[in-house]
Amino acid sequence: MAVIRPSAKVQARAATGTLAVENVVKRFGEVTALGGVSLEIKAGEFFTLLGPSGCGKTTLLRIIAGFELPTAGCVRLGGEDITAVPANQRPVNTVFQSYALFPHLSVFENVAFGLRSRGFPQAEVQKRVETVMGMLQIERFMARYPHQLSGGQKQRVAMARALVNEPQVLLLDEPMSALDAKLRAEVQVGLRRLQRSLGTTFILVTHDQDEAMTVSDRIAVMREGQVIQVGTPEEVYARPRTCFVAEFLGAANLIPASRNGSGVKTALGHLELPAVPQWEEGNLAIRPERVEIVPEPRGSNCVQVQVREVVYRGSHQEAWLEPGGLRVRAAPYPPLRPGEEVVAHLPKDALVVLDD
Amino acid sequence: MSRLHPAVGVTAVLTLGFLYLPMLAVAIFSLNQTRYGMSWGGFTWKWYQSLFNPALSPDPKLTETIQAAFVTTMVLAVVSTVIATVLGTLLAIALERYPWTRRARVFLDNLLYLPVVTPDIILAAALVVAFSVLRQVSSLFELGLPAMIIGHVTFQIAFVALVVQSRLKSLGADLDEAARDLYASYGYFVRRVLLPLLAPGIVAGAMLAFTLSLDDFVISFFTAGPDSQTLPLIIYGSVRRGVTPQIHALSTLIFLATVILVLLSERLTRRSA
Amino acid sequence: MNRVLVWYGELTTPGALSRRGLLFLLPAALWLMAFLVLPSLALVAVAFAERGTYGEIVWTFSLENLKRLLGYGLFGWSPDNLLILGRSVWVAFVTSLIAALLAYPLAFFIASRPPRTRYLWLTLVIIPFWTNLVIRTYAWQLLLSPELPFARVAAALGLAEPGTALYPGSFAVYVGMVSAFLPFMVLPLYSSVERIDSSLIEAAKDLYASRARVFFQAILPQTLPGLTVGIILTFIPAMGMFVIPDLLGGAKYLLVGNLIQQQFGASRDWPFAAAISLGLMALTLVALRVYRRSGKDVDLV
Numbered sequence: 001m002a003v004i005r006p007s008a009k010v011q012a013r014a015a016t017g018t019l020a021v022e023n024v025v026k027r028f029g030e031v032t033a034l035g036g037v038s039l040e041i042k043a044g045e046f047f048t049l050l051g052p053s054g055c056g057k058t059t060l061l062r063i064i065a066g067f068e069l070p071t072a073g074c075v076r077l078g079g080e081d082i083t084a085v086p087a088n089q090r091p092v093n094t095v096f097q098s099y100a101l102f103p104h105l106s107v108f109e110n111v112a113f114g115l116r117s118r119g120f121p122q123a124e125v126q127k128r129v130e131t132v133m134g135m136l137q138i139e140r141f142m143a144r145y146p147h148q149l150s151g152g153q154k155q156r157v158a159m160a161r162a163l164v165n166e167p168q169v170l171l172l173d174e175p176m177s178a179l180d181a182k183l184r185a186e187v188q189v190g191l192r193r194l195q196r197s198l199g200t201t202f203i204l205v206t207h208d209q210d211e212a213m214t215v216s217d218r219i220a221v222m223r224e225g226q227v228i229q230v231g232t233p234e235e236v237y238a239r240p241r242t243c244f245v246a247e248f249l250g251a252a253n254l255i256p257a258s259r260n261g262s263g264v265k266t267a268l269g270h271l272e273l274p275a276v277p278q279w280e281e282g283n284l285a286i287r288p289e290r291v292e293i294v295p296e297p298r299g300s301n302c303v304q305v306q307v308r309e310v311v312y313r314g315s316h317q318e319a320w321l322e323p324g325g326l327r328v329r330a331a332p333y334p335p336l337r338p339g340e341e342v343v344a345h346l347p348k349d350a351l352v353v354l355d356d
Numbered sequence: 357m358s359r360l361h362p363a364v365g366v367t368a369v370l371t372l373g374f375l376y377l378p379m380l381a382v383a384i385f386s387l388n389q390t391r392y393g394m395s396w397g398g399f400t401w402k403w404y405q406s407l408f409n410p411a412l413s414p415d416p417k418l419t420e421t422i423q424a425a426f427v428t429t430m431v432l433a434v435v436s437t438v439i440a441t442v443l444g445t446l447l448a449i450a451l452e453r454y455p456w457t458r459r460a461r462v463f464l465d466n467l468l469y470l471p472v473v474t475p476d477i478i479l480a481a482a483l484v485v486a487f488s489v490l491r492q493v494s495s496l497f498e499l500g501l502p503a504m505i506i507g508h509v510t511f512q513i514a515f516v517a518l519v520v521q522s523r524l525k526s527l528g529a530d531l532d533e534a535a536r537d538l539y540a541s542y543g544y545f546v547r548r549v550l551l552p553l554l555a556p557g558i559v560a561g562a563m564l565a566f567t568l569s570l571d572d573f574v575i576s577f578f579t580a581g582p583d584s585q586t587l588p589l590i591i592y593g594s595v596r597r598g599v600t601p602q603i604h605a606l607s608t609l610i611f612l613a614t615v616i617l618v619l620l621s622e623r624l625t626r627r628s629a
Numbered sequence: 630m631n632r633v634l635v636w637y638g639e640l641t642t643p644g645a646l647s648r649r650g651l652l653f654l655l656p657a658a659l660w661l662m663a664f665l666v667l668p669s670l671a672l673v674a675v676a677f678a679e680r681g682t683y684g685e686i687v688w689t690f691s692l693e694n695l696k697r698l699l700g701y702g703l704f705g706w707s708p709d710n711l712l713i714l715g716r717s718v719w720v721a722f723v724t725s726l727i728a729a730l731l732a733y734p735l736a737f738f739i740a741s742r743p744p745r746t747r748y749l750w751l752t753l754v755i756i757p758f759w760t761n762l763v764i765r766t767y768a769w770q771l772l773l774s775p776e777l778p779f780a781r782v783a784a785a786l787g788l789a790e791p792g793t794a795l796y797p798g799s800f801a802v803y804v805g806m807v808s809a810f811l812p813f814m815v816l817p818l819y820s821s822v823e824r825i826d827s828s829l830i831e832a833a834k835d836l837y838a839s840r841a842r843v844f845f846q847a848i849l850p851q852t853l854p855g856l857t858v859g860i861i862l863t864f865i866p867a868m869g870m871f872v873i874p875d876l877l878g879g880a881k882y883l884l885v886g887n888l889i890q891q892q893f894g895a896s897r898d899w900p901f902a903a904a905i906s907l908g909l910m911a912l913t914l915v916a917l918r919v920y921r922r923s924g925k926d927v928d929l930v
Contacts, residue, residue, distance in 0.1 A: 067533050069635055084633060086640035087536040100534035104552045114538035117548070161538065360741050361840075368738030371731045375757045375808060378768030385771060394776035447657035453637065454650030464654075467661050470669075473917060474910070475869025477886045478672070479665070481906045484893060485675050486668030510664045513657055529637050536638030542649075573763050574871055578893070588763045595767045595876060607764040614760045622752055 017078020018042055019064070019169055019201060024073035026059050026225075033059040035225040036073070041203060041218075043078075043168075046195045048204045050212040051222035052248070057205045058173060060222075064203065065094045065171050077168060088117075093162035094171040097178075099154045101146040107157050108133075108142045114165040132164040135194075151178050152187065159194075169201045176211065188214045209249045213237065221245050238287075242356050246285040253291070253327050254354075255284040263300075267324045272300045272348050283354045288318065288329035290350035293336070294343050301348055307340045379611050386604035403605035413602065422590055422606060428501060429586040432576075433569040436508035441562040443509070444516025445554065451517070452524040471514045480578035483507050487579070500581030507575040512568055516561035523557025556624070563621040570614075676903035684897030694904035710888070714908055717885040720874075721867035724806040725814070725860045731807070732814040732859065736822040736852075739815075751819065758812035766876045769805050770796055773877075797879025805873040810866070814859035821855025861920045865913050885909050 019041040026034040034056045041047045049057040062068040064075055066087030074083040082090055093114070101110050108129060109116075115125045133139045136156045141149060149157065155175055162170055172191075176184045192215045195202045206212055212219050213233040220230045221244075229241045240246035243254055255271075257264035258281045263272040266284070273284070294302065305321040312332065319328045319336050321344055328344065336342065386404070389397035391414065406413035413419040451464060471479060483506070490497035497503060531553070535545040551558075573588045580589055587610060594603045633642050676694055679687040698714075700706045739750045757765065773779055773795035784791040795801055825848065833847040849856075871886030878884065883891075885905060892902035 065533075065537060066640065067536075067635055067638055069633060069640075084640065087533070087635070087638050088539045088541065092537075094534070094537045096530055096534060098530050100530040102531060102534070102549060102553075104549075104555075113535070113540075113548075117535075117538055117540040117544050165538070360737055364734045365738050365741075367731070367734035371735050371811070372753060374731075375754070375811060378765050378772055378808065379757070379760065381772050381777075382764070382768045394774055443657040443660055446653045450650055450653035450657075454646065454653070455636070455643075456650070464658070467658065467666070471661075471665055473865060473913065475866060475886070475913060477869050477871050477889055478669075478906045478910055478913075481889060481893065481902060482668035482672040483664065485671045485899065485903065486664070489671060506664055509660065513661065517657065533638035542639060567759050571759060571761055573761070588761050591761075591767065592763050592872075592876075595763075595770065599767065599771070607761075607768070610764060611760050615756055618752060618756050618759050622748070622755075 017080075017168060018076075019203070020076040021060065021064070022074050022076065024060065024063060024070045024075065026056070026063065026068065027071045032225055034063075034070070037222075037225070037227050038073075039220055039227060039230065041169075041201060043201055044199045046192070046202045046204070046215055046217045048206060048212040048216040048219045049222055050206060050209060050219050050248075052207055054224075055222040056225040057207075057222050061094075061171050061173055061203065061205045064169070065092060066090050091168040092171060093165050093167040093169075094173065095155075095158045095162050095175045097173045097175065099146075099158040099175075099178075101154060101157055101161070103146050105145075106142070107138065107144050107146070107149070110146070110157055111160045111164050113161060128164055129160075132160045136160045136163075151180075152183050155179065155187065163198070163200075167200065169203060172202060172204045174206055175204075176206075176208075184211070185214075191215055213249070221248060223248075239352060240285060241354065243283055243285070243354055246352070246354060251288050251327060251329075252285045253288060253324075255286070255324065255326075257282060257284050268303045268305075268326070268344075268346070270300075271346060271351065273351055273353060274348055275353060277353045278355075282356065285352045285354055286346055286350050288327040289316075290347060291326060291328045291330075292345040292347065293328065293330050294345045297343050298345075301346045301351075303344050303346070305342060305344050307336045307338050307342060310336050310338055379608075382604050383608045383611070386601055386608045388601055388604075391601060403601040404609070406602055407605055407609070415600065415602065418594075418600070418602060421585065422587070422602075425585045425587050425590045428584050429570065429588075432501065432504055432508060432586060433566050436505045436512060436569050437562055437566045439505070440509045440512035440516050440565045441558060444513045444561060444565070445520050445558050447513065447517040448520035448524055449550075452521050468514050468517055471511045472518075476511065476572070476574040477578075479511060480507070480575045483510070483575070484578050498581060499579055501584040503579040503581070504576050504584060504586075507579045508569045508572060511572075511575065512565035515564050515568060516558075519561035519564060520554060520557045523554055523560075527553060560621065560625050563617070563624070567614075567617060567621075570610075672903045672906055675900050676907050678900045678903075680898045680900050684899070686899055691900075694901045695907075697901060698904050698908050710905075713883050713888050714885055714912070716882075717868050717909075718912060720802065720806065720884060721864045723803060724810055724867045725863045727803070727807045728811050728814040728863055729818075729856060729859065731811060732818045733852075735811075735815050736819040736855075739819055740822045740825075751816070754812050754815050754819075757808070758816075762809060762872050763876075765809060766805050766873050769801065769808070769877060770794075773801055773804070796877045797881060799878070799882050801877035802874050802882050802884075805877045806867055806870065809870075809873060810863040813862040813866075817858035817862065818852060818855040821852040825851050857920065861916070865916055868912055868916070869909055 021039040024037045051057045111129045112125050221228045246252040255266050257266045308322050309320045311318045317332050389400045410416040410419040487497045535549045576586050679691045681687045775794050783789040829847045833843045874884040889905050892898045
């Protein structure tokens with residue numbers, strides 16, 4: 001998917017409406033899969049539902065696709081309520097986790113399926129299938145059958161099969177979970193470019209935070225049927241709202257703290273904060289790469305610590321400091337030594353006050 | 357797997373020999389000149405030729421009976437297989453893809469397993485009794501070809517349904533949803549996705565049903581009328597009267613046809629797997 | 630109710646779904662009701678009726694047939710019928726036992742072949758299984774006839790009188806039964822043997838276990854699922870078998886299948902035939918019950 005050649009036609013038909021999920025609840029018997037989720041996804045956005053397995057992200061995607069009905073709440077597309085519109089009448093298409101390619105149909109017929117089932121004339125089918133296949137560079141596999149394709153090729157066929165219908169919203173259910181790590185990184189970049197050039201709304205479900213950060217305009221972090229936080233990758237990473245979000249997206253130092261004047265009291269001593277916390281006792285977060293090792297204390301938020309353990313990682317080194325078990329990610333030079341006494345600086349603007 | 361004791365291999369090969377010995381004997385005697393008795397009178401093809409040409413047969417009437425029975429056997433097998441395949445496939449889809457209540461499901465499962473576990477002689481007996489009542493309603497239920505077809509379909513349905521059902525189970529809901537997602541109506545989905553994907557299972561089920569029909573003796577024996585003899589019935593009848601080499605030739609041909617059918621269905625199921 | 634649901638990607642209502650489900654279900658269900666369930670019920674009803682003078686069914690309720698089955702006839706109690714029922718169970722049991730004994734070496738032998746040739750050996754087992762039973766059975770008549778080696782050897786050893794065939798009789802019935810049901814035993818057993826964890830066998834050998842102990846403690850438990858399926862597939866049809874005892878057992882070695890056929894045919898006593906069928910069905914259900922008790926699912930195809 002290195003080079004993308006979007007057709008003019010596909011571009012012209014770019015997304016037209018906002019997708020709104022309003023107070024959606026889904027219960028399976030006693031189990032609550034979604035406990036009242038509301039989201040607004042703008043037209044042309046690359047939106048990601050991120051969370052651990054069982055958080056309800058796939059259920060939400062299936063509700064948008066029309067494979068499940070919500071117990072309560074509704075889904076609107078361009079203002080129109082589509083909650084009770086059958087899956088086969090929604091301008092929404094899905095790339096399945098298993099790809100769900102029809103094993104008895106050739107690649108061409110797989111891609112043509114959505115057009116043929118709506119009775120498009122042969123010439124139109126031919127033209128549109130060829131265009132989308134060219135865009136995804138799968139013309140060579142046209143006559144093959146799904147079992148003759150590699151994982152990456154299948155994934156592209158599944159994409160083509162959905163995109164040929166020029167949907168307003170494309171749903172992607174962990175489309176890269178079956179690919180190996182190297183290929184996945186490549187496909188992520190390709191996916192991002194493809195979405196940019198088409199301007200179609202993409203909604204991706206994944207449990208991989210790297211993937212979410214790489215491709216998304218905005219990310220919704222989900223947990224136990226609730227959306228915990230919505231924001232751009234930068235916002236969610238740099239300004240996590242809860243301990244869960246801080247730890248789920250990358251590494252984080254969580255520091256229990258209690259309010260102390262304008263700052264807080266912690267195991268590391270008194271720390272100054274950018275804002276006064278709402279709570280009496282709670283948690284702070286700081287990313288390991290934001291902790292600075294400085295030659296000597298200067299100003300506030302400097303702590304005398306001892307290096308307990310160092311791991312050399314080539315591009316950087318990672319160290320654990322006492323007290324507080326603080327994790328630091330520092331430039332590889334000069335090397336830190338276990339037992340060494342150093343000064344750690346926790347910049348005020350790098351400290352995030354969490355809600356919990 | 358660890359090495360086997362040589363005695364295991366020898367026993368195994370002897371056991372296989374034990375399975376094939378009877379057919380071997382029949383095949384040898386089908387090539388024997390001697391008409392009566394067991395002594396070897398020299399090699400001949402004449403018993404095979406006489407099956408196809410009554411004029412060459414020492415018993416032209418038997419040849420004609422055999423030829424008529426061949427037609428009956430084939431008509432019976434083909435018609436019952438077609439009916440059973442349609443009914444069995446529909447039943448499999450109904451059982452696998454529709455939400456029945458627990459009670460209904462238990463009932464249907466039993467309905468499906470009943471003909472599989474019931475000894476065929478009981479099914480035959482039940483049919484004979486039922487036909488004797490139904491005969492008063494319609495002449496269709498006179499003993500004869502229609503009655504035999506009904507009997508065969510009744511035990512074939514379950515086997516077709518079980519084979520198709522196992523294929524359906526392996527398909528999962530993904531493809532249904534994918535077709536729906538791609539704007540297919542239910543009818544379009546059935547025509548373009550479900551039936552083509554079930555085809556290997558349906559063909560396998562049909563071949564099983566066909567072979568079961570050819571293989572059946574008991575149901576046919578109880579429900580056959582005077583004008584509707586199948587090949588197994590002819591062979592059984594001639595065993596009671598004294599077998600002739602012509603019957604050996606017929607049996608050998610049936611055996612060879614079975615071999616071809618088995619190899620063919622092996623190939624089909626292997627390819628689809 | 631106008632509740633909606635999504636079923637296999639389709640937005641529908643429970644009502645519409647059951648209506649279409651019934652459309653799929655009804656043809657086969659009606660067929661089986663008409664030609665399986667109702668006839669079975671008729672058979673049960675007839676078992677409690679009486680035979681008329683000309684072989685017709687007289688619809689008066691009577692337990693006479695069941696009493697006769699248990700041996701209470703016109704001329705006092707006789708064990709004949711119970712003997713036949715008992716013999717059928719016994720023959721089925723012995724057949725299963727011998728078939729299992731022969732099936733083990735064969736299953737192990739096939740499993741020890743290179744993977745590519747295994748299916749050829751399996752096909753060799755399957756072919757006789759699909760060959761018409763009448764043909765296979767009369768072929769044994771041929772093989773056991775006095776002029777051929779089997780009868781001659783038996784005569785030479787003093788096991789049979791010279792110049793007589795080895796049928797009809799119990800020996801011929803067992804030979805016919807075992808050869809007919811052997812594939813039923815080998816196929817499920819093979820599927821178990823193929824899955825054996827050979828490390829357990831190696832471990833047993835490492836512990837210097839005798840061959841018998843290796844078999845009973847390492848092999849048998851692992852092949853038990855296949856063996857039980859094989860036994861059920863052999864035992865139940867063997868009990869109701871008609872062709873083999875008819876052609877190889879003769880009047881001396883009647884089984885319950887022959888008894889039913891006799892009553893339907895020559896004796897024209899349908900009520901009694903129905904009663905015997907009920908007896909056979911009862912034995913079948915007992916066998917299935919015993920089998921289900923062992924907690925296995927019947928894997929028939």
